[in-house]
Amino acid sequence: MTAHRPVSGGRSGPVDVCVAGGGPAGAVAALVLARAGRRVELLDDGGQGRGHRCAAASGPAVKAGEVKAGEVKAGEVKIGEFLPPAARPLLSELGLLDGFLAAGHPISTGTYAAWGSTALHGRSHLFDPYGHGWHLDRLRFDAFLREAAVAAGARLRRAAVLDQHGDRLIVREQPTGVTTELSARWMVDATGRRCVIGRRHGHRQRQDRLVAAYTVFPSRPMDDPADAEARTLVEATARGWWYTTRIPAGRLVVHLTDADLADPSLRNSHGFWHALSRTVHVRQRLSGHGPAATPLPRWAPAHGLRLTPAAGPGWVAAGDAALAFDPLSSQGILTALHTGAHAGRAVTGCLADEGHTTAALADYTAFLDGIAAAYQRNHAYAYSQERRWPLSPFWRRRRTGGTPLFGIG
Template sequence: MDTPDFEARPPRVSSHDVVVVGGGVAGLSAALTLVRAGLSACVLERTDYSPWRPGETLSPVAYAELQQLLAPEPLALETEGFLVSHGLEATWGSEQPHHHSFLTNPYGSGWHVERRHLDALLARHVQAHQVPMWRQSCVTHLERRERGWRVRARTPEGPLELRCSALVDATGRSAQVARHCGVRRLDWDELCSVSAILDRPPGHQERQLVVEATPLGWWYAAPLPQGRLILTLMSDVDVLERHGALKPAGWSALFSSTRQLSGRLGPLPAVARLQVRRCETSRLEHAAGADWAAVGDAAAMWDPLSSSGILKGLRTGREAARALVAALGGDGGALKDYDRRRAEEFTHYLFARQAHYAQERRWAGEDFWRRRLGTSVAA
């Protein structure tokens, strides 16, 4: 807790064209794009990049997008200890696993990454472009000015006041800036992930994402650097609660009932801690407004089944930055166009989500599957 002396200290004041609130993939993509376009930007990040973050697989197209963002600087993920991904295997719609190899992908292989380390890598690239970044910092006050915004933040070095012409909301599901502007979030489901980080079993050398559908939802397993593995159950919150899956014992019992994954990984070691995260399909009613734009999960959250989180973050960060550059240059329709494109993109995603879940009908009467098979895109 801050001491009274800390609160009483006068804030440092700094001015920038754009303040990016959130230092994940989407926010950092926006910051890099802004400074390369000639605008000044800074980043406020609430962590020091040490806490666990979801998102462990970098698809081939996302890797290509990342290379494009950082060019001409080389991107050597091997030096970060990340693992080449050879593809994915899914037991979905039948008892037989289906394989999808990256060997024939025009973008090459994918990667299994430690997400917090990937975000920290991007943050170092951003700072190399002389972009100020305050870590372990939180916004305490947002205020519209006659021209632009005033942002107050609590940082480890003391209170900070930032003045800017525009904001990027990269705060994830909380969408802090958009909520301040009165924008509603629209939800389509109550999906939740329950994950455990485990040591890889001896001899387990697979370099692919493995997905398995079950009556209560679906599981995935992916290798992580440093000999670890993430194992995740995806289902709706009420289903997870009903079956005790939010506690290690219930979660482990449900894993033992899987066919492909339990047979492949064998008995699990005792699980002491689970990572629980809401990851429902949702979007902001508007992804941009006067002098602000939302990116990544702040703008819209997609089902992890799409494996598009990192790619979406990179692309929306870039597109929002370009829209803000145009808007600050006098283009009155740039942010409206960005908002419209996000709404169209989300509609396309909903159709793809519906089609993918429709492939699995073995448990159409179970709550999790019934909700997705019977839900219209306009829900």
């Protein structure tokens, strides 16, 4: 067990559900549970330990341990910025579509990809039955979902989850640093790849060693045709692949490769620019930029992960805590929304009828199994389409017949 300093803030009375994590999965789970009349504590750590996400700041009217759902700092970025058209019916079902559309997130009209050849091939959302997708301002989107959960009756608490002991969560209140115990009949683990609760109950299967090095270049004038392009551009290279897209903060550029294959120079601005300059299509989107103005790159894990089991008596995992995907899938946020909603419904059913617990958790597990199976098929197919570098360790590892997906890592 991880050692922590002694609990100094006492112990709060039990609630029906503690939802650990205030991202899309956690916020939607809290929303569903609160609408079902359950007492819900939604814990959001304000981005502590994840430098690319901003901390929500509490104002003078906010009680200690609570946080205003919609407040975010300027100048911060959270990657995971694409919401596909298929999110529209789910947002509508949750009663969130009108509010989401009113927020004015930039639309995504499709993608361009140089994958399998040097030529760019376009895929438009024009004929998608759900219309276009969106380039999200993730901080604003996440805050919107938390606001909806609070409006439904969930209590939002700014706290970082440190550990779990039975029906208690050990949390560190933000910004005071006071350590507190919270009790709940059920817990939803939406702590992302940290998987604070789930890792105590199951084991995590790792797909590969994929990491993302990324930075955001300042916006250029919208009349610059290279920078104004609204489609995401994906480009495969010998050591991995790149993508770039416009987000409200500027132009996001991301390089995906395996941790053991990553050039150490990617950790500095000049090295990142040098690697970027060797691309064909991505560099054209950066025609107005140069090495001197390249922001310092940041890094994030991007490998697939799966928790097994992802649910048990008294707890369920949702979002990246249950299933984390390679960014090539473009399904991360959509999966977080779906798993959050299903987790909330499963726990609602368990609280309403304890005799229904086994069946409810089995249904939830089957739902996750279906998502994982579809992802594995699509992942294997997508990577099999790139065959230009047969000797490249990155691509050789991803050929059909190589390391099994979600093999133990």
